[in-house]
Amino acid sequence: MWYLIVFAWIVSVVGIFWAYGRKRRQAGSARAKELEAMLAQVQMGARAVATATSAPAATATPSTEPVVAVVNASVRKPRLLDQADGLLYRVFRAGLPDHEIFANLSLADVLEPAPGVRGYEREQAARKLAQQHLNLVVCNKQLEVVAVVLLAQTGPALPTRDFAYIKSNLLAAGLRLVRIEATAMPRHHQVKALVYGDGAAGVGNPH
Secondary structure (H helix, E strand, O other): OHHHHHHHHHHHHHHHHHHHHHHHHHHHHHHHHHHHHHHHHHHHHHHHHHHHHHOOOOOOOOOOOOOOOOOOOOOOOOOOOOHHHHHHHHHHHHHOOOOEEEEEEEHHHOOOOOOOOOHHHHHHHHHHHHOOEEEEEEEOOOOOEEEEEEEEOOOOOOOHHHHHHHHHHHHHOOOEEEEEEOOOOOOHHHHHHHHHOOOOOOOOEEO
16 A cells, blocks of 8 residues: 555656646746847847948048147146145144045035026026135035135235125025135134134134
8 A cells, every 4th residue: 555655656746847847848938939039139130230331331521621730738737726725725624633624616516506596597696606716615524514714815816796795605504704814824723713713813804
């Protein structure tokens, strides 16, 4: 009797393997058909490209325009920041070692037009922000802007209207503006007071 049980078990195992193999063959056949269809599409595309490229090409007409030699009109600047800006950067870098200091940005790097300003007016506002040069931008470690630093009397004098524009926009955004005279650079230990307004009397010109 036991051999009947063993025989039945063998038959069931063989049946399971046969069914599994049949499913594998069916799946393989389906994948093969899919690959053949994709290959046919690729071959059709290749033949179309070959036909297009084998068509007679139009005769190119030589250009009569004179060839102008390209001359590199740019040269490397001797340094990224001039002497005054470089000194200002070093002073603030030493005074705020736990902050990030960025030089030569524009007001557009700090501010953007309000959401309510749209269309042409927004473009004009963004353009005006981009025209305003900032000597330094002080950020915390999360790159959140803490204050903007303007160095007076460096190069062309900053027009009063531009200074007023920068100041009013920063004030509206809740940011501090510090204006430094080039002839009265603060000491590094005075920088934090300038930026955060802690007892800054007689140090620079915070606004």
